[in-house]
Amino acid sequence: MEVTKQTLSKHIEEAKNGKQAAFNFLLNFYWNDVYGFQLKRVKDEYEAEDTTIETFAKAFGKIKTYNPNYTFKTWLITISKNIQVDKTRKKNASIYSQTTDASDEQVKKIVDSNPSVEDKLITEQNLAQLLQFIKQLKPHYQEVINLRYFQEMSYLEISETLKEPLNNVKVRLLRAKKLLSEIITKNS
Numbered sequence: 001m002e003v004t005k006q007t008l009s010k011h012i013e014e015a016k017n018g019k020q021a022a023f024n025f026l027l028n029f030y031w032n033d034v035y036g037f038q039l040k041r042v043k044d045e046y047e048a049e050d051t052t053i054e055t056f057a058k059a060f061g062k063i064k065t066y067n068p069n070y071t072f073k074t075w076l077i078t079i080s081k082n083i084q085v086d087k088t089r090k091k092n093a094s095i096y097s098q099t100t101d102a103s104d105e106q107v108k109k110i111v112d113s114n115p116s117v118e119d120k121l122i123t124e125q126n127l128a129q130l131l132q133f134i135k136q137l138k139p140h141y142q143e144v145i146n147l148r149y150f151q152e153m154s155y156l157e158i159s160e161t162l163k164e165p166l167n168n169v170k171v172r173l174l175r176a177k178k179l180l181s182e183i184i185t186k187n188s
Helices: 005-016 020-042 045-061 072-089 104-108 117-123 127-134 139-150 155-162 166-186
Strands: none
Touching (some): 005 020, 045 072, 045 166, 127 139, 139 166
């Protein structure tokens, strides 16, 4: 499906208004661009993925500051580049000491109150089969799925448990659900 500039603009505006589906769309649409950019720079899958998650967390926390005179992809790549440069400068600092600049009010606007397509697909699986699918995810995705769906923790509790910023937890969980739904769909 071809995505037009109008469609992208509509999703960006909806994300500015806190619509969860818009955040999901933007994450899914731009994930490969940002991840690919990072992978070329750092040549390490885990670090590229982690920086990509931080990029979306920071971008979603500051989405109201996005200037439509620039392309959204360029804005994301710039955020991603700056995060990676900061990480390089602070290479002795622990990744868990990184925080987003988003205020608590902005972070709370990314709500996951309505079950997404991925949520519905995940809950329809029988437990044994679902556990086999979850084991196909990378460990850090397995962890957030486990904490959210099996230990029934809130985003804030997951954030505290993992010692990660709340926005990072939300983006990591969005990505984990997307990957898990792809595995389920592929095996159905």
